[in-house]
Amino acid sequence: MIAVAAGPNRIDPYVIPALDGVAYGLLVFVAAAGLVFCFGVANILNLAHGMLYAIGGYTAAAVLDGSWASLALALGVGVLAAAAAGVLLAGLLTPVATGNHLTQALLTFGVALAGGSLLVAGFGPDDPQVLVPAALDGSVQVAGHRYAAYRLVFIVVATALAAGLYLTVRRTRAGMLVRAAVDDPEMVACLGVSPTRIRVGVLAAGGALAGAAGVLGAPIIGPGADTADTVLLLSLVVVVLGGLGSMVGTLLAALAIGEIQTLGVALLPSAAPFLLFAAMAAVLAVRARGLALRWAAT
Amino acid sequence: MSLTTPARSRALAAGLLALVLTASTACAADEPGTTGGGSIKIGLLASLSGTYQSVGKEIRDGFELYLDTHDGKLGGRQVDLVVADEGNGAATAVPAATKLLKQDRVAALTGIVGGGSVAGVYPLLQETKVPLVGSNGRPEIKDVSRVWHTSYLSDEPGAAIAQHVRDNVKGSVYAIGPDYQGGWDELRGFTEAFAKAGGTLANPDGKTTFTPFPATTNFTPYFARIKASGAQAVYTFYAGSAAVDFVKQYAQSEIKDIPLYAAGFLTEGGVLNAQGEAARDIFSVLNYSPDLDNAENRGFVAAWKAKHDGSPTTYALASYDAAAVLDRAIGAAGDDPTPEAINAQIGKLGQIASPRGAWQFSTVTHSPVQKWYLRQVRQDGRALSNTVVGDLATIGR
Numbered sequence: 001m002i003a004v005a006a007g008p009n010r011i012d013p014y015v016i017p018a019l020d021g022v023a024y025g026l027l028v029f030v031a032a033a034g035l036v037f038c039f040g041v042a043n044i045l046n047l048a049h050g051m052l053y054a055i056g057g058y059t060a061a062a063v064l065d066g067s068w069a070s071l072a073l074a075l076g077v078g079v080l081a082a083a084a085a086g087v088l089l090a091g092l093l094t095p096v097a098t099g100n101h102l103t104q105a106l107l108t109f110g111v112a113l114a115g116g117s118l119l120v121a122g123f124g125p126d127d128p129q130v131l132v133p134a135a136l137d138g139s140v141q142v143a144g145h146r147y148a149a150y151r152l153v154f155i156v157v158a159t160a161l162a163a164g165l166y167l168t169v170r171r172t173r174a175g176m177l178v179r180a181a182v183d184d185p186e187m188v189a190c191l192g193v194s195p196t197r198i199r200v201g202v203l204a205a206g207g208a209l210a211g212a213a214g215v216l217g218a219p220i221i222g223p224g225a226d227t228a229d230t231v232l233l234l235s236l237v238v239v240v241l242g243g244l245g246s247m248v249g250t251l252l253a254a255l256a257i258g259e260i261q262t263l264g265v266a267l268l269p270s271a272a273p274f275l276l277f278a279a280m281a282a283v284l285a286v287r288a289r290g291l292a293l294r295w296a297a298t
Numbered sequence: 299m300s301l302t303t304p305a306r307s308r309a310l311a312a313g314l315l316a317l318v319l320t321a322s323t324a325c326a327a328d329e330p331g332t333t334g335g336g337s338i339k340i341g342l343l344a345s346l347s348g349t350y351q352s353v354g355k356e357i358r359d360g361f362e363l364y365l366d367t368h369d370g371k372l373g374g375r376q377v378d379l380v381v382a383d384e385g386n387g388a389a390t391a392v393p394a395a396t397k398l399l400k401q402d403r404v405a406a407l408t409g410i411v412g413g414g415s416v417a418g419v420y421p422l423l424q425e426t427k428v429p430l431v432g433s434n435g436r437p438e439i440k441d442v443s444r445v446w447h448t449s450y451l452s453d454e455p456g457a458a459i460a461q462h463v464r465d466n467v468k469g470s471v472y473a474i475g476p477d478y479q480g481g482w483d484e485l486r487g488f489t490e491a492f493a494k495a496g497g498t499l500a501n502p503d504g505k506t507t508f509t510p511f512p513a514t515t516n517f518t519p520y521f522a523r524i525k526a527s528g529a530q531a532v533y534t535f536y537a538g539s540a541a542v543d544f545v546k547q548y549a550q551s552e553i554k555d556i557p558l559y560a561a562g563f564l565t566e567g568g569v570l571n572a573q574g575e576a577a578r579d580i581f582s583v584l585n586y587s588p589d590l591d592n593a594e595n596r597g598f599v600a601a602w603k604a605k606h607d608g609s610p611t612t613y614a615l616a617s618y619d620a621a622a623v624l625d626r627a628i629g630a631a632g633d634d635p636t637p638e639a640i641n642a643q644i645g646k647l648g649q650i651a652s653p654r655g656a657w658q659f660s661t662v663t664h665s666p667v668q669k670w671y672l673r674q675v676r677q678d679g680r681a682l683s684n685t686v687v688g689d690l691a692t693i694g695r
Contacts, residue, residue: 126568266519
């Protein structure tokens with residue numbers, strides 16, 4: 001009897017961290033998707049990706065006033081602003097050959113540093129307040145525990161976003177053109193589609209995704225001076241863990257990061273400082289060859 | 299690339315070097331600190347850029363407020379305030395301090411946000427024999443003969459509130475904080491005094507839980523452990539972005555009804571705005587609150603609000619008091635306020651009237667012997683604010 005009773009009690013403290021790992025993982029997925037999309041599909045390494053997320057976050061802080069209308073407005077403005085920044089990046093990257101990762105990294109990282117300073121100069125050094133609608137601000141009962149309502153709703157919204165993204169890349173003409181442009185840019189050009197337009201489109205779409213993640217994720221990874229670095233680091237870990245081959249890989253990697261950062265920390269708090277990077281090192285040790293093949297192929 | 303520099307650029311370099319040398323000898327001809335006409339040069343070093351810029355700006359503004367409300371004079375002398383940017387730490391603070399101490403030849407140095415920066419600047423103070431009246435960070439220092447702080451020691455807030463927590467919480471208390479020097483000191487101050495008062499920690503191993511800093515942005519797994527520990531209260535210290543994340547997530551977590559006690563920095567200044575409603579009812583301990591009822595504080599808060607949005611913080615107060623300390627010490631130093639004379643006079647000040655209530659320098663640590671207050675985040679007009687709800691211990695060694 002005692003053993004049976006002890007079962008649920010042993011699991012019980014880890015229910016909320018496990019659930020939170022899903023919410024956090026999905027946020028990491030939405031935040032990283034734009035970077036993986038640009039890098040994996042269009043072969044553009046954009047280290048200013050974290051800054052694009054921060055643009056969305058600061059937009060949310062500036063526009064949100066606790067009403068649903070402001071949430072919709074913030075989403076619209078944040079997506080447009082980050083997409084516009086993506087187009088600007090595409091313009092700066094025009095002279096750089098596709099696949100020249102070092103030059104791309106240097107250029108976009110420089111833009112990220114400058115853009116980050118501009119954001120802090122414009123919005124101030126303090127973390128701004130993010131006011132979500134009152135209905136989402138509280139907490140709800142989940143399996144006998146209290147859990148943040150916003151994060152619960154976020155799980156649903158992010159899942160929908162992920163599904164939409166998958167269908168866009170796999171099933172729409174735009175998605176097919178982008179994939180085709182990577183495999184055979186000359187053939188796509190012969191079809192009458194300019195590769196430059198595709199590059200601009202991909203960076204704009206990556207920016208829009210980052211902007212959406214920044215707005216929706218603002219109550220979880222809020223805007224602040226360190227936000228851009230945090231998001232860029234997590235996104236790069238997603239690339240290492242999940243590779244660039246498939247969106248499913250990206251999703252699994254993001255969820256793994258979410259669970260490592262929550263459930264892993266709850267189970268092994270003393271290992272918290274290096275859990276994430278230990279997982280990354282382990283994956284690299286086992287899968288490095290697979291990643292290398294993929295990189296060589298693109 | 300060739301190893302020899304072209305002749306033209308070498309000539310240019312020589313010319314520049316000559317210029318720099320003339321400039322520095324010209325400076326060296328000046329009497330240290332004084333610029334003639336009964337004025338005095340003071341150096342203020344604070345983080346005006348980087349991670350700690352909100353604290354750095356409060357420190358600059360606090361000092362300038364004292365000057366503005368005292369005709370720009372300290373000790374009867376017109377002040378030539380030289381402000382330099384400390385940046386993120388010792389790497390940027392040391393060159394800035396070198397300029398203030400060796401080129402500007404200030405009579406006294408004040409400010410400095412980071413404890414690491416103070417440690418970096420310390421050898422320069424010994425070399426130039428200029429006193430530092432620091433207004434924030436305070437590392438372990440062996441010889442404090444030229445180092446004074448108007449702020450506090452990092453383990454004092456926790457030590458001051460421990461007895462109150464022991465008396466008011468029926469059960470064990472969970473201690474959690476960030477994993478770096480400041481966090482260790484703050485939490486050690488609490489846990490040592492709490493154990494002495496007979497309290498028990500709820501942490502499974504009886505030791506404080508330290509979270510990776512600054513990597514931790516999600517505290518949910520820690521909250522689950524606190525819930526499982528059966529703690530009746532939580533004591534913590536976080537500052538900056540981590541404080542915002544901790545408080546916002548706490549308010550939506552399953553431990554939201556467990557009373558939260560903290561070192562005052564958790565809800566101090568700009569972070570309280572970002573936390574909003576989530577910070578309501580949090581208890582914290584600090585050496586200052588803008589609603590303290592004394593004449594000095596009413597004047598200080600009114601003058602501050604005339605120039606800035608919001609209320610002054612403990613950071614601004616400490617810098618304001620650093621100016622007050624220098625005011626009296628320079629005044630007492632007589633006709634020739636050399637750095638040595640100012641330093642000697644600071645040691646003889648005795649009680650210092652302040653918006654936080656009267657305090658004095660400890661003869662051992664050269665940091666304040668001062669009263670600590672229990673504050674709670676409550677509604678104040680339209681905004682939430684830290685409200686004093688009681689006096690705690692007077693601490694200082």
